[in-house]
Amino acid sequence: MIRFIDMHRDQFGVELICRVLKDAVRGFLTSRGYRAAKARPASARQLKDESLVPEVARLHAENYGVYGVRKMHALLRRQGWDVGRDQTARLMRLAGVRGVKRSKKVFTTKPDPTIPQPQDLVKRNFTAPAPRRLWVADITYVATWAGFAYVAFVVDVFSRKIVGWNVASTLKADVLPLQALNMAAFTATGPLDDLVHHADHGSNYLSVVYTDRIVEIGAKPSTGTAGDSYDCHSVSAGSRLVPEVLAAAV
Template sequence: MKKACKALNVSRSGYYKYLDHKPSKRDIENKVLKEIIREIFEEHKGRYGSLRIAKVLEQREIHVNRKRISRFLREMSLVPKGTRYHYRKYNQKASGEGRPNLLNQVFIANAKNKIWVGDITYIPTKEGTLYLAIFIDMFSRKVVGWSMGNRMKDALVIEAFNQAYGKEHPPKGLIVHTDQGSQVRQEVG
């Protein structure tokens, strides 16, 4: 035993203490709690995550922190099934194919009204959030069209583009570069 402890760089007293180790009150509590959590998880066909399991435990008058429940679920490799509904988020691409990236991150123009870049940003105010749609000419670096509103709608981008187009009258072959979010993928002009 002496050689094995030396090879593993463990003291003999530490090894024997490990052998005599009895589970603590917390270890026993965790083991029982894990069994209850597994039972609730299986009872609800794997649909309950830490929040719902915490509510069931509260109803049974067992008070456990949600983070502790999450940790136990991870340790037991119990992953709840996702929601049946998949909501579209603002930053997800709209359906359909995107346009090709003609600039390939090289934003250099050799003349005015050859390349415009557009984007939408939000501006927090005391009255609520405002959205700003803007188009910039890459040669002059000047704003050629903009529109502001309290909703992020397609009309915001269309209005900004039409303003720029009406003011600048660009020649044929203008490249308009955007992030291709759902608001800017509309047919404008």
């Protein structure tokens, strides 16, 4: 209440604000109560708030502005401040900071049941006797300060190395996964006639532009199921290299 009056007293005056809001807001201060509150010495809570609010703002900024009430409360306790969880929430409101919200789930695989689907030539047997016999492709995403970055990569199952990759802000087949496949085909050191290209049922991998490119390089297309955790496990060795892929892209 006092803060509200302080904000508007120069425009409307204390007497008018208190008289108008007295009937509209239950328990609103009278002009006499306002002046008494302004003349009253600062309470221990107010003095503690004045010292803690800048500290909360500083700690929040030092931790990339992502800490919520739970982590901020634990951090303040570690710093030696005797504060409660509710008090931490109030201090964060006073400091004008808040924790980052959990983002919406991102779907990198969008199956399209109307598109003809190649047979599964792998049957979850993710082994290969030699290089360029089995490539497995997948898409993941990485949260960045500028938004989500989608990463498409192609892994040679024999060596468990990423042989093609691409980073983009879109999931479009001709922009994201196709460029990863082109890199893999361009850097291949031998023929691809015995190659099986395996992916899931995502619409990016079943698009005409992508499947035509698989046939064009001489490989045989193979698909598992959309977002299958068992199929995704096959490229886990390559997906661990995604940070290095992003670093190379920058």
